[in-house]
Amino acid sequence: MDKLKIVGGKRLAGEITISGAKNAALPILCAGLLTSGDLALANVPHLHDVRTMLKLLQQTGLKVSQDGEQVTLNGAAIDKLEAPYELVKTMRASILVLGPLLARFGEAKVSLPGGCAIGSRPVDQHIKGLEALGAEIRLEGGYIYARAKKLKGARVVTDMITVTGTENLLMAATLADGETVLENAAREPEVTDLANLLVAMGARIEGIGTDRLVIQGVEALHGARHEVISDRIEAGTFLCAVAATGGDIVLKNTRSDILDAALDKLREMGVILTTGPDWIRAQMASRPKAVSFRTTEYPGFPTDMQAQFMAVNCIASGASKVTETIFENRFMHVQELNRLGARITIEGNTAFIEGVEQLVGAPVMATDLRASASLVIAGMAARGETLVDRIYHLDRGYDQMEVKLSQVGADIVRIK
Ligand code: EPZ
Numbered sequence: 001m002d003k004l005k006i007v008g009g010k011r012l013a014g015e016i017t018i019s020g021a022k023n024a025a026l027p028i029l030c031a032g033l034l035t036s037g038d039l040a041l042a043n044v045p046h047l048h049d050v051r052t053m054l055k056l057l058q059q060t061g062l063k064v065s066q067d068g069e070q071v072t073l074n075g076a077a078i079d080k081l082e083a084p085y086e087l088v089k090t091m092r093a094s095i096l097v098l099g100p101l102l103a104r105f106g107e108a109k110v111s112l113p114g115g116c117a118i119g120s121r122p123v124d125q126h127i128k129g130l131e132a133l134g135a136e137i138r139l140e141g142g143y144i145y146a147r148a149k150k151l152k153g154a155r156v157v158t159d160m161i162t163v164t165g166t167e168n169l170l171m172a173a174t175l176a177d178g179e180t181v182l183e184n185a186a187r188e189p190e191v192t193d194l195a196n197l198l199v200a201m202g203a204r205i206e207g208i209g210t211d212r213l214v215i216q217g218v219e220a221l222h223g224a225r226h227e228v229i230s231d232r233i234e235a236g237t238f239l240c241a242v243a244a245t246g247g248d249i250v251l252k253n254t255r256s257d258i259l260d261a262a263l264d265k266l267r268e269m270g271v272i273l274t275t276g277p278d279w280i281r282a283q284m285a286s287r288p289k290a291v292s293f294r295t296t297e298y299p300g301f302p303t304d305m306q307a308q309f310m311a312v313n314c315i316a317s318g319a320s321k322v323t324e325t326i327f328e329n330r331f332m333h334v335q336e337l338n339r340l341g342a343r344i345t346i347e348g349n350t351a352f353i354e355g356v357e358q359l360v361g362a363p364v365m366a367t368d369l370r371a372s373a374s375l376v377i378a379g380m381a382a383r384g385e386t387l388v389d390r391i392y393h394l395d396r397g398y399d400q401m402e403v404k405l406s407q408v409g410a411d412i413v414r415i416k
Contacts, residue, residue, distance in 0.1 A: 027190070101146075185212060240308040265291045290320035311377040322353065
């Protein structure tokens with residue numbers, strides 16, 4: 001199992017190029033199931049989850065060709081309408097094949113995703129929405145069996161805002177008969193990126209970027225070319241790193257208009273941010289000030305940035321309060337941060353952090369994707385050596401994080 005060895009105390013300086021967004025690439029790859037045409041995608045990140053999704057799609061018969069960040073899909077020869085447990089259990093986003101397979105082929109057999117470290121994360125809203133569109137769904141032996149001669153447009157109000165739930169129903173609705181209205185739709189930029197791709201494929205969608213999507217079903221979708229949106233969470237993660245260590249970095253190939261809530265909090269911490277159309281510069285010369293926040297759906301503070309900001313709060317001046325409202329168990333990084341000398345206590349879904357002058361390096365263990373990122377940030381700010389174990393979690397969502405950080409002065413090496 002790979003580990004990262006980090007020696008803290010290095011200021012960061014230089015440029016980092018941000019990769020394509022994992023949470024846009026995953027649903028966009030599934031859109032390849034919706035057409036027999038070519039889907040030519042650019043800026044697809046090199047991530048473990050993307051490799052898993054491509055493997056899952058190929059076993060349905062979808063053709064995949066890859067050249068660096070360019071991926072071309074073709075769904076003309078799909079002959080296996082299922083997603084097996086051994087692949088789905090490693091990546092919950094596999095559920096995103098359900099809507100497309102059902103919409104185009106009228107049936108699908110998809111393993112129910114297990115829970116994961118950050119919560120139970122059921123898919124009941126995906127199922128409720130597809131049943132509203134006329135699908136017959138049976139759960140048996142850990143699998144979802146879905147059938148529908150032809151999906152029929154309907155009005156769907158999900159019980160809560162769900163990102164992949166919105167994406168699954170949106171893809172299904174593009175080929176349903178008639179009009180579908182998705183109320184309470186997720187507005188994350190990754191949902192918008194998927195919707196823009198579907199429109200390029202010939203789908204008819206109104207209200208993109210709002211919480212009410214209106215889709216007129218069409219007979220078929222054709223191929224398209226698309227560049228995956230930049231990863232706002234990767235960008236935010238590196239901005240937290242410079243907030244914690246101090247320095248001056250420029251992020252390239254990024255956008256500054258899809259991360260407002262996090263950028264506001266970084267400015268509150270004392271980070272000097274300047275932005276351009278595809279770059280963000282972050283300068284930090286002082287100890288960060290502690291900031292409190294609560295995670296909410298977009299455009300509020302992103303839950304995927306909670307652990308990274310908590311790492312900065314650990315060494316900030318003052319006390320802070322972090323409330324996690326999206327997932328019921330997304331504080332797995334707390335006990336690991338406390339091993340580095342942080343002072344964090346938890347009451348329900350709120351963590352109370354008392355900033356300390358200095359963290360001290362120690363061996364710690366990653367438990368989930370964003371928790372791993374927060375341990376890397378804390379290790380870079382700590383005095384001495386930190387060993388982060390189980391970094392396969394990190395590799396799911398970050399493309400060679402240690403290489404990108406070493407290039408701007410961090411002392412991080414991967415130990416096989
Ligand atoms: C997406 O997960 C992201 N993953 C997550 O990113 C992100 O944290 C999350 O959205 C919230 O922004 C991808 O896009 C691949 P939800 P998703 O459905 O869609 C409950 C990362 O770090 N819920 O919006 O699975 C659910 O339990 C990952 O990159 C139901 O109860 O999240 C959660 O409490 C982690 N029933 C809340 O809603 C359902 O049918 C929001 O979940 C669906 C969701």
